[in-house]
Amino acid sequence: MQSKEEIFGWVAEVLMHEFEFSVDELDPATHLIDDLDLDSIDAVDMAVRLEEKTGYRFAEEELRSVTTIQDVVDLIDGHQ
Amino acid sequence: MVEPLARLAHILVGALSFVLFGILGVLLTLLVFPLLYLIPSTRSVREVRAQRILHWSFRTYRAVMTVTRCISVEVLGEERLRAPGPHLVIANHPTLLDIVILGSLMPQLDCIAKRAAWSNPFLFSVVRATGCLPNDSGPSLVEACTARLQQGRSLLIFPEGTRSPADGLQPFQRGMAHVALRADAPILPICIRCTPPTLGKGRRWWQMPTQTLRYTLEVGDPVEATLLAPPGGSRGVAVRRVSAALRDFYLKKLHYTER
Numbered sequence: 001m002q003s004k005e006e007i008f009g010w011v012a013e014v015l016m017h018e019f020e021f022s023v024d025e026l027d028p029a030t031h032l033i034d035d036l037d038l039d040s041i042d043a044v045d046m047a048v049r050l051e052e053k054t055g056y057r058f059a060e061e062e063l064r065s066v067t068t069i070q071d072v073v074d075l076i077d078g079h080q
Numbered sequence: 081m082v083e084p085l086a087r088l089a090h091i092l093v094g095a096l097s098f099v100l101f102g103i104l105g106v107l108l109t110l111l112v113f114p115l116l117y118l119i120p121s122t123r124s125v126r127e128v129r130a131q132r133i134l135h136w137s138f139r140t141y142r143a144v145m146t147v148t149r150c151i152s153v154e155v156l157g158e159e160r161l162r163a164p165g166p167h168l169v170i171a172n173h174p175t176l177l178d179i180v181i182l183g184s185l186m187p188q189l190d191c192i193a194k195r196a197a198w199s200n201p202f203l204f205s206v207v208r209a210t211g212c213l214p215n216d217s218g219p220s221l222v223e224a225c226t227a228r229l230q231q232g233r234s235l236l237i238f239p240e241g242t243r244s245p246a247d248g249l250q251p252f253q254r255g256m257a258h259v260a261l262r263a264d265a266p267i268l269p270i271c272i273r274c275t276p277p278t279l280g281k282g283r284r285w286w287q288m289p290t291q292t293l294r295y296t297l298e299v300g301d302p303v304e305a306t307l308l309a310p311p312g313g314s315r316g317v318a319v320r321r322v323s324a325a326l327r328d329f330y331l332k333k334l335h336y337t338e339r
Contacts, residue, residue: 019316040218041258045316 001080007054007073014049015069018042028070050076093148100144102202104137109205116209124231127211131188134210138183145177149292153181157299160268161185166234167302168260171270172249172330173238178272181295182236190228190235192221215241222258229263239326246277248336249327257322260305261315269300269326271333298333 012026021036032038038046043066047058050072056079066072116130145151161167169189171182183189193212197203206212213224228235237259240250260267273296308325309318331337 018314019320020313039254041222041255041319042316044219 002077004073004077007076008069010050010053011069011072014046014053018045018049026069028068028073030069031067032069033067093150097141097145097148097150101141104141105202105206108133108137109202113205113209123211127209128188128233130209130211131190134206135183135187135189138180141180142184151177151293151295153295153297155185155297155299158185160299160302163302166229166232166265167268168229168256168263168265169234169236169268169270170239170256170326171236172272172334173240173243174272174277175243175274175293177295181272181297182270185297186234188234190233192225192237218255222255222262225255225259226262229259229265235259239323249330249334252323252327254319254323257305257319257326260322261309261318264306266302266304267326268302269329271298271300271330273334300329300333
């Protein structure tokens with residue numbers, strides 16, 4: 001069982017490695033599209049990296065429903 | 081007195097050219113493309129044949145528009161389009177006629193169209209017969225585009241995903257860079273200029289100016305996408321670099337400065 005802080009750490013790590021964001025650009029309220037300019041293809045790439053880390057498989061509808069980093073954290077946390 | 085008459089004449093010629101476009105469309109839809117389905121062949125062969133037919137239709141239309149002095153078209157570096165492909169052709173998108181002019185230059189060119197085109201009675205048959213790709217989902221569109229290039233078919237992408245604003249560029253959609261990197265096909269960048277600015281987004285065809293629309297197309301040197309991305313980086317980073325580098329290229333070519 002991971003804490004929400006640990007899960008946030010994973011998500012942030014993936015975003016930093018995959019898209020070169022810096023740590024101060026990322027907090028739970030950060031909007032994936034409006035703030036980080038991710039597109040649907042980026043979201044799939046991010047999900048694949050997170051799947052490798054957490055073993056959790058994102059359904060396509062789930063991925064479409066997330067808007068902030070917190071939404072991604074909640075999704076992974078809800079399936080622990 | 082002369083000025084309003086000249087304007088009226090020009091509007092009539094303009095209207096007639098749109099009628100011609102409609103007639104060509106209906107002929108292809110009702111007659112030519114249905115006949116194509118009667119010839120036994122694979123889907124890919126049929127689509128490429130339909131593209132060739134559309135190419136000749138666009139050439140005819142362009143010739144009529146040129147003779148009637150509605151447009152003039154100058155193409156610089158056209159020989160680059162005839163180099164062995166497949167190419168990922170990209171272009172800015174200032175006017176409604178861009179696709180007609182680009183289509184008149186290349187006998188085989190896969191295109192992307194809005195999903196709505198498949199339910200438009202005038203466009204349905206054309207997009208289906210020529211194997212246009214619908215733009216509804218990013219990830220699956222990237223896969224479909226990559227597959228076409230890997231089959232050896234050249235593909236046209238307007239990286240802005242819609243028409244360019246007057247004197248500027250929309251942000252680039254990064255799907256184009258994804259396709260370029262995955263298919264490892266050379267990018268052929270085409271710069272389209274049209275003076276006076278017309279037929280852009282938010283303009284109607286009858287608002288066109290009374291003078292000839294002068295198109296200049298400049299076909300650039302082929303670009304290898306992999307050379308624009310830093311080696312060893314993630315895919316997300318590579319795609320951002322390729323997309324930004326190409327947008328900068330267009331801004332420079334078109335002498336636009338980012339507001």
